[in-house]
Every structure is written in structure tokens, then in C-alpha cells.
Amino acid sequence: MAASGELDSATRRISPTPRIIRPGEQEGRIVFADADASDANDFRLLAERSPKAAAKLVSRMPDTPDRDERMYDLMQIWVSKDPTQAADWVSALPHSGMKNDATTELGLAWGNSDPEAAARWVDENIFTENAPAGAASLTSAWVRTDIEAATEWVESLDRDSPARKEAIRALAFHLGEIDPTRGLAWISRLKPEDRNLIIVNFAASWSDSDPQAAANWMRFQSAGIDPRTRDQATLAVIHSWAANESEAADASDWIDNLADGEFKENAKATFAESHAETSPAEALPWAQSIDDPQRKQDVTMVVLEEWILQDKEEFKTGITAEWENFDETLRHEIYDLLLDHDPEFKKQLFTMFEDRVEGAVE
Numbered sequence: 001m002a003a004s005g006e007l008d009s010a011t012r013r014i015s016p017t018p019r020i021i022r023p024g025e026q027e028g029r030i031v032f033a034d035a036d037a038s039d040a041n042d043f044r045l046l047a048e049r050s051p052k053a054a055a056k057l058v059s060r061m062p063d064t065p066d067r068d069e070r071m072y073d074l075m076q077i078w079v080s081k082d083p084t085q086a087a088d089w090v091s092a093l094p095h096s097g098m099k100n101d102a103t104t105e106l107g108l109a110w111g112n113s114d115p116e117a118a119a120r121w122v123d124e125n126i127f128t129e130n131a132p133a134g135a136a137s138l139t140s141a142w143v144r145t146d147i148e149a150a151t152e153w154v155e156s157l158d159r160d161s162p163a164r165k166e167a168i169r170a171l172a173f174h175l176g177e178i179d180p181t182r183g184l185a186w187i188s189r190l191k192p193e194d195r196n197l198i199i200v201n202f203a204a205s206w207s208d209s210d211p212q213a214a215a216n217w218m219r220f221q222s223a224g225i226d227p228r229t230r231d232q233a234t235l236a237v238i239h240s241w242a243a244n245e246s247e248a249a250d251a252s253d254w255i256d257n258l259a260d261g262e263f264k265e266n267a268k269a270t271f272a273e274s275h276a277e278t279s280p281a282e283a284l285p286w287a288q289s290i291d292d293p294q295r296k297q298d299v300t301m302v303v304l305e306e307w308i309l310q311d312k313e314e315f316k317t318g319i320t321a322e323w324e325n326f327d328e329t330l331r332h333e334i335y336d337l338l339l340d341h342d343p344e345f346k347k348q349l350f351t352m353f354e355d356r357v358e359g360a361v362e
Contacts, residue, residue, distance in 0.1 A: 024120035025078060044073050051078040051204075055089055063097060071098075075105035083110050087121055091130055100133045107134040111141025131163035136170040141175045145162050151186065165197060172198035176205035176214075184217070196229045204240060211241035212250055212331040236271045251275075253288070265291060267272050269299045279319055280307035288325070301333055308341050314346055323353065 047054035057362050063066040078086035083106075090106050093099040110118035118138045125131050135157065136180035142150035154171045175183030183202055187195055199222070205216040219232040225233075241251040248271075255271055258264040272287040281305045290296040310314040319334065326334070331353075338346035 009125065009324060031090060040069065040073070043070055044077065047074050051086065052089070054078075058325050059093075059098070067098075068101065071101055071105050075102070076111040079106065079109040079113055083114065083117065086110075091125070091128070095129050095273040100131070103130045103133040104137045107137030107216065111138040112145075113141040115149070115153075123157075124346060126158055126161045127162050131161065132166040135163040135167035139167045139170040140174060140178065143171060143178070145181065147175070147182065168194060169201045170196055172202040173205045174203040177208065180206045180210070180213075192224050195224055196226050197224055200236055202231045206234040207237040207240035211237050211244070212249060212254065214240065215251075215254060231266065234263075235266055238267055238270045240273045242271045243277050246280040248275050248279070248282070265295070269295060272299050273302050276303040276306040280304070283320070284322070297330055297333065300330060304334065305337060312342060312351070316342070319349070320352070323349070 043054060043057070046057070051074065055078075058070050058074055061070065070099075075086060078089075082123055086106060087110075089101045090099065093102060097317075107122075110121070114137060118134075122131055122135050122138060125134070135154075138192045139154055143151070151171060154164070154167045157167060168197075172187075173181065174184060184216070187199070187202065190198070199218075203214050203218055205332050209298060215234060218230055218237060222230050222233075238251060239256070241254075242248050249273060252275075255264065255267045258267060258309060265307070268290050272283045273291075274283075275286070276283040279301050284300065284307070287300040287303045288296065290299055305314070307318070323331070333351070335346055
């Protein structure tokens with residue numbers, strides 16, 4: 001019979017030592033290793049105990065929202081403990097979507113805790129595949145706490161590096177969101193190539209707070225910006241403007257006052273598709289006002305599909321009222337749409353239309 005000391009020793013060898021017990025759970029709830037981290041709370045406990053073990057678990061996960069959440073938690077915890085070790089792990093990852101995601105989360109976490117140190121890491125890795133995502137996310141975090149320092153750092157980056165392009169786009173977006181007036185002053189100092197690089201980002205974020213001011217500035221005061229890029233930025237403003245139900249009337253009035261031409265046609269299409277997200281019945285006349293027949297049909301079908309998904313009964317009433325204004329090609333497209341969403345109404349519509357035609361002939 002083995003001595004009690006030998007038995008105790010054998011037991012210690014085969015039984016894992018409890019390391020972390022999750023608060024609030026049943027007695028004995030223990031996280032031993034990454035395989036035991038079955039939910040978000042367990043994962044955070046694992047990351048607190050061993051970031052490397054948590055990182056190993058994340059690296060085996062498929063590309064899903066769960067992995068995104070775990071990566072966020074991992075970087076928040078790891079950067080608070082040892083940002084250099086976290087950065088080394090990210091750098092060692094093979095080039096992939098996960099590496100890009102990990103770099104983004106590293107930049108955000110590090111940018112919130114110590115942006116100067118994060119900036120030094122980006123500078124040291126400026127021409128690696130890590131740098132663009134890290135520079136952009138660091139900028140996004142830093143500009144919220146110190147606009148001047150973030151701006152100065154972005155402007156100091158090597159002009160030939162992809163990292164600078166992503167960082168300056170991120171800076172533009174957040175300036176449009178946080179302080180458009182300061183953003184416009186900054187844009188006035190940029191070289192023309194930089195203005196063209198960032199103006200869509202700036203205009204899109206500015207439009208969330210004041211779309212009419214953004215649209216007017218783009219159309220009438222955006223000197224030094226390539227006309228095609230200017231139009232692209234203005235359409236981004238219209239998209240945001242039209243999608244806001246309380247602002248859409250102002251957007252429609254602004255578009256209606258544009259001079260006829262290609263840009264106005266693009267604005268009509270953008271308005272119709274965007275406004276359909278909140279009010280497809282109001283968007284339909286705008287789709288129908290487009291001059292080019294094929295584009296008119298394509299945009300109209302976008303609106304109609306959005307309408308039938310939002311409110312089938314209202315769609316049926318509206319289609320019935322408008323049916324005689326639709327050409328034959330569009331009617332066939334609507335029949336195809338109804339085959340997927342309401343075959344019975346398709347039959348009713350077809351019968352009703354045929355009855356009207358026969359009555360007119362008689």
C-alpha cells in the first residue's frame with residue numbers, strides 16, 4: 001500500500017490546480033485552459049490569466065462576430081498588461097483578415113491607453129502590412145482625446161506609406177464628425193492630392209450632423225477638389241441625408257433645385273435608393289423621375305423590393321394605384337418580384353390588368 005505522501009503526490013500530478021473561479025457561479029466553476037472558455041465571461045477570465053492562451057483560442061475561431069468580440073476583449077486586456085507583447089503577437093500572425101482585425105483592435109486599445117507609444121510602434125513598422133490598420137485605428141482613438149496631437153502625428157507620417165493614407169482618411173472622418181469647422185480649416189491647408197484622398201470620408205461624417213451645410217460646401221466652396229471626387233462626396237452626403245426621415249424633405253428640395261444634368265440624375269438615384277430605407281412610397285416618384293430608362297427601372301426595382309419587405313399590404317395598395325403608369329418591361333419585373341414574395345397577389349394583379357384591357361377593347 002502506498003504511503004499517504006506518495007498518494008498525495010500522484011493526485012497532484014493528475015489533477016489540475018484550480019487557477020480562476022468565476023464569481024457568481026456555482027461552487028467549483030473553474031477555468032483551467034482555453035478549451036474551457038466557452039463564453040465571453042470565461043474568455044475574459046482566461047485573457048486576464050493568460051493572454052497568450054486566449055490569443056491561441058481566438059486564432060482557431062472562424063471569422064464571425066464572436067471572434068470580433070473576443071479579439072476586442074483580448075486586446076483591451078492584453079494592452080493593459082503588456083502592449084509590447086500584444087504587438088509582437090499581432091506582428092507574428094500570418095497575413096490574413098484576422099491579422100488586419102487584430103491590428104485594428106490593437107491600435108484602438110493602445111491608442112486609448114498610450115497613443116504616443118502606439119505611434120512609435122506604427123512608425124517602427126510603417127511599411128509592414130500591420131501599419132495601415134494600426135495607423136487608422138490609433139488615429140480614431142487619439143483624435144477623440146487630443147485632436148492637435150493626432151493631427152500632428154498623421155501629418156508626420158511618410159507620404160509614400162499606405163499607413164499614412166489610411167490614417168489621414170480616419171482623421172478626416174472623425175474631424176467631420178467631431179468638429180467640422182476645424183476640419184475645414186485643416187482641409188484648406190492640405191495639398192490637392194490629400195484633399196481628394198480624404199474628402200469623401202470628411203463629407204460623409206459631416207453629413208450625419210449637418211447634411212445641408214455639407215452639401216452646400218461640397219457644391220459651392222470645395223475649390224481644389226477634383227470634380228468627379230467632389231460629386232462622389234456630395235452623393236455620400238445625399239445618401240446620409242435621404243436616409244434620415246426627418247431630413248429627407250430638405251434633401252429632395254435641394255436636389256430639385258440642381259441644374260439638369262448627369263449629377264442631378266445621380267442625385268435622384270441616390271435619393272431614391274436611400275430614402276427607400278425609411279419611406280419607399282415617397283422614394284418611388286424619385287426613381288420614376290430618372291431619365292435613363294434602364295437606370296430608372298433598376299432604381300425603381302430597388303425601391304419596390306424595399307417596399308414589399310417593409311410593408312407588403314401598403315406595397316400592394318401602392319402598386320395597384322400606380323400600375324397604369326408603369327411600362328410593360330417594369331410590369332414584368334414586378335411580376336418576377338411577386339413570384340418570390342407574393343405569388344397570389346401576382347395572379348390578382350395580372351387578372352385585374354387583363355380585365356381592364358379587355359374592358360377597354362370592348
